[in-house]
Amino acid sequence: MNVVYASSGGYAEIAGISMRSLFESNRDVEELAVWMVDCGIGGEDRRKLLSVAVEYGRALFFVRGVDPAERAGISVAAGRWHPATFQRLFLGSLLPPEAERVLYLDCDTLVRRPLTPLWERPFGPSSALGVDDCRSGRYAAELGLPPDAPYVGSGVLLLNLARWRREGTEERFLAFLRARGGDVTYVDQGVLNGTLGALGQTGALPPRFGAPTVLFDFPYRDLLRLRRPARPPTEAEWRAAVEDPAVVHFTACFYSGSRPWNAGCPHPFAAEYLAHKAASPWREEPPRPDGRGPVGRLTTAAAHLLPRGLMLAVMSFLHARAYPWARGVKSRMRRRRRG
Template identity: 25%
Template sequence: MNYKTNDSINVLFASDDNFAPYLGVAIYSFLKNNHQDFRKINIHILAKRISKENKTILEEIASPFGENNLIFIEDEGISKILGKKIQANRALSSFSRLFAASFLDETIEKVLYLDADSLILGSFKELWETNIENYYVAGVLDVGPDYVKTAVGLSKDVNYINAGVLLINLKKWRNEDVESKFIDFLEKNNMQVYNNDQGIINATLNDSILIVDPKFNLMSPFLEKDYDDVIKWNGLKNYYDKETIENAIKNPVFLHFVHFINGRPWFKDTKHPCKDLYLKYASETQYKNDVVVEDYRGLKYKLFFSLTNFLPYKLVCLIYRPYRDFFIKYF
């Protein structure tokens, strides 16, 4: 595997038809800020019933950015591969990314997986050229509290990455039959794993994960709250220092819009700090009239985050966190 002379990149997204507009914005922002660094960009999409119309739009979004390919991996192909490996109704949506080594051509030795609830503002060249020959995967530490680790049998003190950005060493996955480890873990847990593929990756590969700079997966909590608040009230241990996070905020490559106080930047009445920036990128795509929607979060989230409108965040966390942890862990 040659990490120094890459002039092409393989990227992997996953989406269904409903999320196609946000996938379109993510692809557009990726190409706009990365096309100059790669001779060829191959974007592979795990496509869950994406319509012909949306596929055409996605191809139109990609077409102005030089030599690149959009490769749709269809439902039928995914189901066929997964059907031979695991039997679960949830497999397609929850676990399909675990089997990227089977979906993608065996000549592809590594792939950059990106979540579509995102905006890409910088180049992934540095990460793409990172040597992961001795690692299964590279990623950014998650912002979740301790129970996300203990829920999958890990110690509170180990590293746990967020699966929104993963640089995957497909060659090592194939050579060491990592998929069998995933299947064994799924079967031992009756196909119910907290955080789905993220939990599985951390639980099974934890001894060989490379932790990378948070600029490659900067999550909403650090965009909406101060560093000290996020660290203290999420109970984060052995995390990035304040200077590293502040640098990531100043120079982000990947903004990851995980649910937090203000939800997604495309919610109609959101106060998300990246709302204007997101809508600016969206306005440059064919989906400019399709991205804004009502806040669709459940009552649990709305209750918690509505309290932050008139109570200090620290106080809300102090009151709510024990209940949140209990309900998320046991329900």
Template identity: 25%
Template sequence: MSDTVTRNSDVLHIAFGVDENYLRPMGITIVSIIENNPGLELVFHVFISSISSASRMRLDRLERMFARPVNLHLVDEMPGVKDPASGKGQAHISKAAYIRLLIPEALRDFTDRVLYLDADILCVGDISGLPHLDIDGRTAAVIHDAGAGSKRAGLVKKGQTLDNYFNSGVLYIDIPRWIERAVTSRALEKIADPVLDLRYSDQDALNLVLDGDVLFIDEGWNHQYGLTGKLKKGRVGMDIPSDTKFVHFIGPMKPWRSWNPHQSKELFLKYQALSPWAGEALDDNFSPREIYVYSRFMYRSMFQQRRWLSGLIWYGKFLHRKHKEG
């Protein structure tokens, strides 16, 4: 993999913080970005605490296939930091989420701006204007969180008031200003504070630290798409606004699950077919907690749709996991 250093303002640096479980989704995100922006100069950065030789080979192949630099950065696991999966409804989130806090310092000698993306995102539009976005002297350009009201209310109960609340899955960061304001260390202090006991860990912490120092941009840059809500309503088609650039699949339900009946699975497979992961079976590598969450959701959904056999199969998985957790 490359070790590319450039401060060319026409080049867009894009960074991810992942663990081994999210390497394939991240790779598919990269393919979707390149396919929708063939003329854009791109440099990718992958931050991870450990990586298998097979995954390293796939990233090398990804770089060769698309002639775009993919820089690998190995980082510490931060063992002393609170596990975000311990929060209610956060079982699908790992400590890799904290890696985004390390990215600006690590890239200070590469570029002055970086786009951070979560790995559960697919690009569906033109992002070529981003390298020239004026963020008006702020530390980052951000997008409102879909659940901003309830998340702000949760922080108010802890004595913390905010002007607004953003989603940390898409961040366009001014690296020198981030470092000057010591955002990383201040956010880690918030996460570690037992009195605050932040439910949404680093996202809450970044909102507290960057309150009033971010530029809110159009929601098409981070269209937060909750598959759980869509499937509960029986909606299986991709219904996104025409100006969407990034579709962010928030929540525990992801497009790359083999059982996913939503059209998002076909969108994911479209880009996977162009990648080094082409032909690989979709993922059902659930954690124990995810098995419980997914099986409960699936048996209820199947019964609602009168798909009795599928519902019974998922109900059996749910009871098995419930018995183990009990």
């Protein structure tokens, strides 16, 4: 099993705790190697990461990350994300040819169950399998796809790198990025869906293989009212994801606000994350301060103060309609200026 992370120096601790949860939950896997794409990891954190791998008798390889702007030849907007998030687009050239199939995990994941059922999943016509991101069809449409096209999150991805290399997929990613002027909604996730979606090469995993925070923050019917997803999970899939997820993805969500490395995080699996931290080389590190600005904190407070129906209506309008519409307008204006 080949597993890949990409981390900056600021996320090395979080990546290390995720990696420990991966090793602990997959002790029975005979061969498991981790590739860490290094986007500025310091020497002390490298030593700590290696010590976790040694503790479990696993192989850990460091690979130097690339500058997406340098690869694309244009300025690339990362928004609130670190450029490390783009690394998964370049895994075909970053990893050796023998890494033909890889499982990519974001640093902010917690692995709770064996991943062999995920690792052995057939690709079918797809070259990338991920959990549907539970978004309105306007996000796919903004990328030039049919509104009902699959739109997968990029936090947990099973990737067919052999096919990517064979078909020149990395250059397709770069072409899409250039065509969008280096500014794509949800950065690498938009590039991946916009490129592979047009080729019919994205496929959905059950949400329990990468359960995002929004699934835990809202009951099923409220989730559908909030997100208006084009391809909603079934209630049984949602329940399996929140009750016994194989992989928890600690994504940011306006309703709960904080994440497990912040003090007082309300996530139902925060305690499991902290248990892994307590057994890791980062056990003495204090909780991180809440990195949200005043607008983020105010949004969380307002979401809990407003009547629930009104809150869902307002946030649904902003997330499912207004934001993708605004991004679409921005893209059209950019294309007109370039044309």
